[in-house]
Amino acid sequence: GAGVSQSPSNKVTEKGKDVELRCDPISGHTALYWYRQSLGQGLEFLIYFQGNSAPDKSGLPSDRFSAERTGGSVSTLTIQRTQQEDSAVYLCASSLIHMTSGVSGRLDEQFFGPGTRLTVL
Amino acid sequence: GESVGLHLPTLSVQEGDNSIINCAYSNSASDYFIWYKQESGKGPQFIIDIRSNMDKRQGQRVTVLLNKTVKHLSLQIAATQPGDSAVYFCAETFYGGATNKLIFGTGTLLAVQP
Numbered sequence: 001g002a003g004v005s006q007s008p009s010n011k012v013t014e015k016g017k018d019v020e021l022r023c024d025p026i027s028g029h030t031a032l033y034w035y036r037q038s039l040g041q042g043l044e045f046l047i048y049f050q051g052n053s054a055p056d057k058s059g060l061p062s063d064r065f066s067a068e069r070t071g072g073s074v075s076t077l078t079i080q081r082t083q084q085e086d087s088a089v090y091l092c093a094s095s096l097i098h099m100t101s102g103v104s105g106r107l108d109e110q111f112f113g114p115g116t117r118l119t120v121l
Numbered sequence: 122g123e124s125v126g127l128h129l130p131t132l133s134v135q136e137g138d139n140s141i142i143n144c145a146y147s148n149s150a151s152d153y154f155i156w157y158k159q160e161s162g163k164g165p166q167f168i169i170d171i172r173s174n175m176d177k178r179q180g181q182r183v184t185v186l187l188n189k190t191v192k193h194l195s196l197q198i199a200a201t202q203p204g205d206s207a208v209y210f211c212a213e214t215f216y217g218g219a220t221n222k223l224i225f226g227t228g229t230l231l232a233v234q235p
Contacts, residue, residue: 042225112164
C-alpha cells in the first residue's frame with residue numbers, strides 16, 4: 001500500500017557516530033512530523049514540516065538533532081554524535097494538511113510509518 | 122506544564138468482555154483528542170477522535186468519552202477480541218495551533234485473554 005515508509009527499520013550504531021533516518025510520506029501529504037518513542041514511553045514530538053513554511057523545531061532535544069525535507073516530500077532526520085540516550089524508535093507521520101476542513105471537526109489524520117528503531121551502543 | 126497521563130499501564134481482560142482505558146490530560150487549552158492503537162513493531166494507528174465540544178463519540182465497537190470538568194478521557198472497547206491486544210495511547214492537541222503537534226500519554230497495554 002501507499003502508506004508512510006521509513007528506513008532503515010533498525011539501526012545499530014556506536015556512541016559518537018552520526019545517523020540518518022529517512023521518511024517517505026504519503027504522496028500528496030504536505031504536513032510531515034517526526035516523533036520519538038523511548039522504551040515504555042509515549043511519543044514525543046520532535047519537528048514538523050508544512051509545505052514551504054519554516055519548520056517547527058521546538059521539540060528537538062538538542063542541537064545534535066536536525067531534519068530536512070527536500071522537495072516537500074522525503075524527510076531525513078539526522079542525529080550527530082549519537083549518545084546512548086538517543087536510543088529509541090523514531091516515528092514519522094504525514095497528513096494531508098494540518099487544518100481540518102471544519103465540516104466534520106476532524107483534524108486531518110496523521111498517518112504513521114512503522115518507525116526506525118535506533119540503538120546506540 | 123502540558124502532560125497527558127494514563128491511570129493504568131496494563132489492562133488484562135477476557136475475550137468478549139468490554140474494556141475501558143482511561144487517560145487524564147492537564148492542558149485545558151487542548152480541544153481535540155485522539156486515541157491510537159499501536160501493535161508490536163508498527164506505528165500508531167488512528168482509532169477514534171473527539172472534539173472538546175462533544176462528550177461522547179461512537180465508532181465501530183469503540184466509544185470515546187470526554188469529561189472536560191475533570192480533564193478525563195476514556196476509550197471503551199466492546200466485546201474485546203484477541204486482535205485488540207496492543208498498546209493504546211491517548212493524544213491531545215490544540216485545534217487552532219500552528220502545528221497541531223500531538224501530545225501523547227505513556228500508553229496502556231491491553232492484553233486480551235482467550
